[in-house]
Amino acid sequence: MTLEDLYREVIMDHYRRPRNRGALDDANVVMEGVNPLCGDEIKLWLNIDDAGVITGASFDGHGCSISQSSASIMTEAVIGKPLADAHAVIADFRGMMLDGDAPDELRLGDGVALEGVRKFPVRIKCAVLSWNTLKLGLDEHAAAGGQRVELQHSES
Amino acid sequence: MVVPTSAAAGLDAAAVRADFPVLAEQVHERPLVYLDNAATSQKPRAVIDALRTYYETYNANIHRGLHALSERATAEYEDARARVARFINAAHPHEVIFTRGTTEAINLVARGWGDENVGEGDEILLTEMEHHSNLVPWQMLAQRTGASLRYIPMDVEGRIDLQAYARMFRPRTRLVAVTHMSNVLGTITPAAELIEIAHQHDVPVLLDAAQSIPHLPVDVQALDADFVAFSGHKMLGPTGIGVLYGREALLDAMEPLFGGGSMIRVVELHQSTWTALPYKLEGGTPNIAGAIGLGAAVDYLQTVGMPEVTAHEHELTEYALNLLSDLDGVRLFGPKDARDRGGVISFYVGDVHPHDVGTLLDADGIAVRAGHHCAQPLMRKLGVAATARASLYLYNTAAEVDCLADGIARAKAFFE
Ligand SMILES: Cc1ncc(COP(=O)(O)O)c(C=O)c1O
Numbered sequence: 001m002t003l004e005d006l007y008r009e010v011i012m013d014h015y016r017r018p019r020n021r022g023a024l025d026d027a028n029v030v031m032e033g034v035n036p037l038c039g040d041e042i043k044l045w046l047n048i049d050d051a052g053v054i055t056g057a058s059f060d061g062h063g064c065s066i067s068q069s070s071a072s073i074m075t076e077a078v079i080g081k082p083l084a085d086a087h088a089v090i091a092d093f094r095g096m097m098l099d100g101d102a103p104d105e106l107r108l109g110d111g112v113a114l115e116g117v118r119k120f121p122v123r124i125k126c127a128v129l130s131w132n133t134l135k136l137g138l139d140e141h142a143a144a145g146g147q148r149v150e151l152q153h154s155e156s
Numbered sequence: 157m158v159v160p161t162s163a164a165a166g167l168d169a170a171a172v173r174a175d176f177p178v179l180a181e182q183v184h185e186r187p188l189v190y191l192d193n194a195a196t197s198q199k200p201r202a203v204i205d206a207l208r209t210y211y212e213t214y215n216a217n218i219h220r221g222l223h224a225l226s227e228r229a230t231a232e233y234e235d236a237r238a239r240v241a242r243f244i245n246a247a248h249p250h251e252v253i254f255t256r257g258t259t260e261a262i263n264l265v266a267r268g269w270g271d272e273n274v275g276e277g278d279e280i281l282l283t284e285m286e287h288h289s290n291l292v293p294w295q296m297l298a299q300r301t302g303a304s305l306r307y308i309p310m311d312v313e314g315r316i317d318l319q320a321y322a323r324m325f326r327p328r329t330r331l332v333a334v335t336h337m338s339n340v341l342g343t344i345t346p347a348a349e350l351i352e353i354a355h356q357h358d359v360p361v362l363l364d365a366a367q368s369i370p371h372l373p374v375d376v377q378a379l380d381a382d383f384v385a386f387s388g389h390k391m392l393g394p395t396g397i398g399v400l401y402g403r404e405a406l407l408d409a410m411e412p413l414f415g416g417g418s419m420i421r422v423v424e425l426h427q428s429t430w431t432a433l434p435y436k437l438e439g440g441t442p443n444i445a446g447a448i449g450l451g452a453a454v455d456y457l458q459t460v461g462m463p464e465v466t467a468h469e470h471e472l473t474e475y476a477l478n479l480l481s482d483l484d485g486v487r488l489f490g491p492k493d494a495r496d497r498g499g500v501i502s503f504y505v506g507d508v509h510p511h512d513v514g515t516l517l518d519a520d521g522i523a524v525r526a527g528h529h530c531a532q533p534l535m536r537k538l539g540v541a542a543t544a545r546a547s548l549y550l551y552n553t554a555a556e557v558d559c560l561a562d563g564i565a566r567a568k569a570f571f572e
Contacts, residue, residue, distance in 0.1 A: 002519075003515075003516065003519050003570075006515065007570070037527070038511060038526075038541070038542060039527075039528060039535070039541025039542050040541075062541070063509060063511075063541075064509035064510075064511040064512050065508075065509060065512050065571070066511075066512075120515060123511070123515065126511065
């Protein structure tokens with residue numbers, strides 16, 4: 001176990017220079033994800049067009065470097081993706097973090113850098129918070145027949 | 157209280173450390189620097205040996221068998237109670253009720269005393285710095301009975317406004333439940349004054365002493381305390397054992413929480429009568445080994461000397477506060493003056509999240525806690541979601557505080 005496994009350069013870069021940070025105008029999915037155990041908070045905005053493509057994604061929040069960089073990485077991974085592809089990326093990430101499955105590295109992009117978090121079990125929750133929040137947002141969006149959804153997700 | 161310096165009193169940290177096997181461990185190939193004592197303390201060999209001796213040589217249930225092992229186990233269990241009673245200067249051993257810990261002790265009072273004595277429109281006084289275990293049981297009681305909770309004014313360093321407190325008492329005030337030492341800020345509350353003022357209004361006081369009894373000499377009679385709750389595992393004893401001290405008359409009037417074996421006098425088909433203290437409040441087979449281990453822990457602390465423990469920690473706390481407050485960008489919580497506090501030091505490093513600080517310190521072998529410390533209302537008052545927390549005990553050294561300061565500086569540099 002070394003710190004470099006956890007704090008890869010890519011992660012530190014997303015932490016210091018978060019991508020897609022701040023509210024998104026006209027978002028039709030607005031989510032809030034919290035981890036009550038550590039107080040990490042993520043706000044997530046998505047624009048999903050009528051064709052089922054995520055045309056925009058952004059986040060805001062506060063928490064540790066892992067939770068914040070993971071959210072930044074996630075927005076990059078899903079912007080421009082059809083919903084089915086977004087679900088595949090989420091499955092890649094969650095499979096990698098929670099079950100140790102090998103992800104499709106091309107599809108997951110910078111998200112691969114978070115694999116080292118697995119060696120720090122107490123920090124896995126930090127990494128998956130935004131992804132669980134996104135998954136719930138997409139599921140609720142589908143369940144609402146494409147209507148605007150605004151929801152809170154809480155890790156247990 | 158005149159606190160002797162550890163040098164004068166001669167707390168020999170090296171000798172003390174040698175009594176704690178775990179302190180020789182390496183963590184991530186570094187010597188362990190254990191600074192998470194407010195969460196739980198390490199155990200001296202004397203405690204580990206007491207547990208092993210019980211299990212290996214006289215394991216038996218108590219107060220039941222007529223055989224030799226049971227007699228010995230019973231004697232050792234009751235002897236542990238007597239030693240704990242002496243440690244806190246209780247008037248009688250049967251004022252010491254063994255519980256699972258502080259949490260169970262407080263819930264025992266909230267149920268067994270609260271349900272009998274608190275009703276709709278009544279009030280309970282608390283502070284905003286209570287640990288969840290001295291907060292949630294009272295919220296539950298308030299919900300059951302229609303009573304309400306009121307908060308004693310205090311500043312962000314946990315200093316209670318005694319004058320405002322004295323004005324809070326009304327005819328329906330039924331109980332004051334306060335911490336004796338904050339597990340986040342380290343603040344030592346003026347327990348004697350709080351109790352004296354409450355007693356002027358005939359209101360009993362429950363003291364959450366989970367953080368104080370392990371570190372300060374506490375005399376429940378001198379304090380005139382009504383209920384005192386604490387945990388064995390924070391004072392060198394095993395987990396799963398703790399204490400509710402209660403004034404005899406109050407405990408006598410309490411209803412038991414656990415019905416079952418050991419707590420009855422006569423059981424009929426439709427009703428039963430309770431036996432006397434302390435067994436009335438200790439239904440079921442208790443944590444026999446745990447109590448015996450706690451007895452050994454108390455002996456150990458008394459051999460070292462509680463004034464010496466306090467003085468050693470005071471000196472280290474002062475050293476740590478000076479060292480850490482000199483570090484650029486480090487924000488310390490709690491009283492600045494070591495005289496007002498124990499060795500629980502919460503801090504924030506620049507804008508690095510406490511979890512990241514905790515992970516980086518861990519990589520250096522330094523164990524601290526990061527999180528809300530089961531005190532969410534206090535975190536809100538401090539305006540943070542979490543803090544990192546280093547907490548000291550008798551076996552910690554100035555060299556370990558230096559390690560902490562170096563680790564914090566490295567963590568800060570890493571994230572800059
Ligand atoms: C002030 C305070 N009260 C209560 C508790 C709860 O103790 P336990 O978990 O041993 O019941 C703790 C320990 O975390 C504490 O620090």
